Amino acid sequence: LQGDSKKLEDASAYLSLPSERNLSESKLLSGSSFRVSGATSGLAVSTRDSFQISTLVCSTKLTQNVNLLGLLKWRSKPSLLCGNLQKLMNVDGGEVIKFLQDTLDALFSIMMEHSETDVYDTLVFDALVFIVGLVADRKFQHFNTVLEAYIRQHFSATLAYK
Numbered sequence: 001l002q003g004d005s006k007k008l009e010d011a012s013a014y015l016s017l018p019s020e021r022n023l024s025e026s027k028l029l030s031g032s033s034f035r036v037s038g039a040t041s042g043l044a045v046s047t048r049d050s051f052q053i054s055t056l057v058c059s060t061k062l063t064q065n066v067n068l069l070g071l072l073k074w075r076s077k078p079s080l081l082c083g084n085l086q087k088l089m090n091v092d093g094g095e096v097i098k099f100l101q102d103t104l105d106a107l108f109s110i111m112m113e114h115s116e117t118d119v120y121d122t123l124v125f126d127a128l129v130f131i132v133g134l135v136a137d138r139k140f141q142h143f144n145t146v147l148e149a150y151i152r153q154h155f156s157a158t159l160a161y162k
Contacts, residue, residue, distance in 0.1 A: 063095055063098070065092070067088065067090060067091050068088065068091045068096065068099065068103070070083075070084035071084045071085065071087075071103065071106055071107075072099065072102055072103065072106050074106060074110060081110065081120065082119075082120070085110075085120065085123035085124065085126075085127055088127050088130065089126070089127070093134045093137065093139070093140060094140075096130075096131060096134060097134060097135070097140050097143050100131070100135075100143060100146055100147065100150070101146070101150055101154065103131065104128075104150060104155075105154075107127055107128060108155070108157035110124055111157060112157050132147075135147045
């Protein structure tokens with residue numbers, strides 16, 4: 001957008017403009033600029049200048065995998081806990097490994113908070129065996145030290161010792 005610098009200081013002059021140009025491709029390639037009509041007169045869109053914005057959405061704490069997320073956030077929907085525990089075995093191993101400590105914390109919390117019933121015991125046990133199997137896999141063997149550090153420094157589920 002080109003125009004008088006005084007005019008461009010007023011954000012309302014350009015924030016109300018459309019987000020895309022509605023010109024034919026041939027007119028864009030001609031190198032000419034055109035005037036923006038209406039209340040924003042005095043501003044011109046330059047066809048020579050352009051920019052592109054690209055974004056990458058990622059999370060350092062939560063996964064985008066719905067099955068793993070369901071387990072990590074199991075308290076928000078406890079009615080889905082059985083299904084989420086079963087679906088853990090279908091989650092890509094790399095995704096589980098990335099959230100190893102969070103996943104283990106969730107499993108041991110489930111075990112501790114449901115100690116009065118054995119409904120989840122087998123499912124949690126199977127999930128733990130699945131995770132230990134992942135760490136034992138050659139592809140993820142460098143996470144063995146992460147698992148050992150978790151057990152030594154972070155593990156605190158007293159009921160899980162049984």
